Amino acid sequence: MSDKGYVLKEADLHPLAIGAALLGTGGGGNPHVGMLRARELIRKGAEIRVLPLDAVPDDAWVAEVGGIGAPVVGVEKIEEGGECYRAMRAVEEAAGVKMFATISAEIGGSNALEPVIAAAYAGLPVIDGDGMGRAFPEVQMTTFFIYGAKPAPAAIADEKGNVVVFKEVNDMFWLETFARGVAVNMGAAAGLATAPMSGAFVRRTAIPGTVTQALSIGHTVLEARQKRQNVVERVVDATGGKLFFTGKVNDVRRELVGGFARGHAYLTGVGDWEGHEARIAIQNENLVLWVDEVPVLMVPDLIVNLELDTGEPITTEVLRYGQRIAVLGLPAHDLLKTPEAMKIVGPQAFGYPELTFNPLQPQPIVA
């Protein structure tokens, strides 16, 4: 990788999608459709460069883009493809700037691909980094907003040609409220672009290298499968994560509330966890893991469900009775663990005042 990064090849898209799904911690939407769409664009000649954070000039403008809606809807209602691009163009016009690059709001799930697709449409590079290092359910839950990104002008676009601009918005919570409401009216799936961020700001606040990290996780999974290794073990070793539970899903309760899929999954232990029970709280993403009713892992750390045998990431919308899963913990990036960040993405922000965040310590990475 040179200073100018690297160009995404068609063969990178599958591992990127796998890594993104894993970093989605159960949410973020399935990246499969976005992967197919990015492949189509690459086949048509789009050159999508992944640019290191260091290569972004101070005074360049960066567009944070991503899909917004409930992932359970994304399965049924497929985006047209240009949603994030059109939202970005509307932001450019409202702000009177030209974008230099796109960046992912969240590397976890389908939003790993959205800025890649918007970049391909616009002929711009995509930055190697994102605003979450994972997935979170609300638009203000990014390091960009936590560290002071402006809430406006932002814009949202749907597949039907509707474009709504949030021209003046008091704060990021109002943006989330308005954008979520419009997204629900758009059919619960739309593309959102937030206000232009300067290169200097993005270099200071983005979680670095996460496109490359997702690619690398995907390669690990594919290689382990090819070599018939234990995929779960290989992922744990390669990510500095830790295995917290293996079990069988015995119940999933979820409902769609105000554009979010909320609920709980209940697991009965197998293997080393035979005789134990676990419970996972979900709001699009996995929020808290309890083992025998003791909270052992929680936001902002990553709670990842992999199918026990194949290592396939299990998103919350396809979680169902009878699945055998491994529950991994991955440590969140330090930018998500500051006092400012904990107010937005800590357990309290998700409605768990009784929980105290005990950060997962990074484990040694085994190559």
Next chain:
Amino acid sequence: MSDKGYVLKEADLHPLAIGAALLGTGGGGNPHVGMLRARELIRKGAEIRVLPLDAVPDDAWVAEVGGIGAPVVGVEKIEEGGECYRAMRAVEEAAGVKMFATISAEIGGSNALEPVIAAAYAGLPVIDGDGMGRAFPEVQMTTFFIYGAKPAPAAIADEKGNVVVFKEVNDMFWLETFARGVAVNMGAAAGLATAPMSGAFVRRTAIPGTVTQALSIGHTVLEARQKRQNVVERVVDATGGKLFFTGKVNDVRRELVGGFARGHAYLTGVGDWEGHEARIAIQNENLVLWVDEVPVLMVPDLIVNLELDTGEPITTEVLRYGQRIAVLGLPAHDLLKTPEAMKIVGPQAFGYPELTFNPLQPQPIVA
């Protein structure tokens, strides 16, 4: 009245508010707060000219503005005052035009005053006309939209400084959906400005003279009260309307659904209607009047409830058990009775497929 219209005096505001409330056909929100705000602006030196439709140049740009939300909320949550003005400025910026004048989306209720206030803020005249000649519950139910006004760019603003621009919207129904959703998130009361309309278009599609009509109705009511005449009779005589029922409210059922107040009022006849029953369907405004379960009056004709003794217009949000009311019918303007218009504001559009619109014939006006 010269070709250039007339300047609204402080003494005009009370009759204007009374006439507007009456033309609100039970909805449109209470114009009282808007009246106080307009008075404040006039006292501070604002000159608000009411301009006849004929005086609007072909190529001038006209801003249609109005409050959006559920009237029952407007009673509790008072607007700050600049909402419509800020929405109008956002539309100007999005469209790259300068407005020549404001016009009311609906003369009925609080939206008679909103364009007056926006005009005062902007130093522009307000046009003597509107898009309904009454009040209707949804933003697309104007003669402007019925006859082809563009749905975008439109904008909505709240009292907290939030401004949302509907930059590209497929049609007027999408505008209603998005604007209503954002208005609900803004606290169910906000100012909406729709896309710039040319003077030529407005002269062809606006219902003419309705500011002056509201003023005139208000003067009739005030004069009748002063002379201790029967206010209801005077209003019937002066408007070319017809008395359809007098009765006592024995039940009001209503609920707030998706930003609308919906329900029914039930009346027991008094006076000439002793022994008869009536029912009025409400969606913010009065939609249909049944006497002894026979539909006798319906949208787009105006169904007006006046307090029997004082002639005070009764809006649906203050309708309550025990009130004695007179139910008047006023004929809708011909622009609301074309086949195109009936699709949008006829009984079918409000969910009454079984009703056939039988237009109320204008009665002789008694001066």
